[in-house]
């Protein structure tokens with residue numbers, strides 16, 4: 001498990017983790033209270049963010065809560081797991097290139113307070129490897145890096161810039177899921193497996 005550098009209670013897995021979510025999260029949080037619950041999502045690259053109070057599997061790409069002992073889980077294998085907290089709330093968001101075009105990050109921020117806002121982005125496909133074609137490049141021209149006439153997407157760049165400009169603390173993992181063998185990558189081999197990332201309060 002990788003811990004966020006400074007955002008409290010944020011963790012990102014590599015591909016070697018116990019697939020029993022509750023056991024894994026209990027192990028990391030050292031929270032053996034029977035009150036610990038888990039909320040996850042059936043992610044579809046939508047811009048839907050839900051405010052929740054209970055465990056379950058939600059039809060959304062973002063979930064947000066003020067509840068204690070409710071771990072919010074996002075599953076990824078090249079997209080970005082984005083974990084956010086403010087003074088009272090926590091949020092977990094799934095963002096890939098479609099999420100960058102539908103502004104789900106900013107839709108999530110609108111539901112949060114500015115007080116003590118912090119963002120942590122876990123391992124994802126980085127611009128060393130994430131080659132895209134013209135169809136994606138035209139939608140996100142500011143995030144494209146060109147090498148040897150090929151185009152690569154820097155997924156975290158716009159969120160990182162926004163946070164730096166607005167003095168929001170942000171921590172971005174430098175791990176690339178495509179070239180690091182300790183991570184599942186859909187690009188690499190169409191895997192159905194996913195890393196898990198979670199936050200709780």
Ligand SMILES: [Zn+2]
Pocket residue numbers: 126127128129130176177178179180
């Ligand atoms: Zn790479």
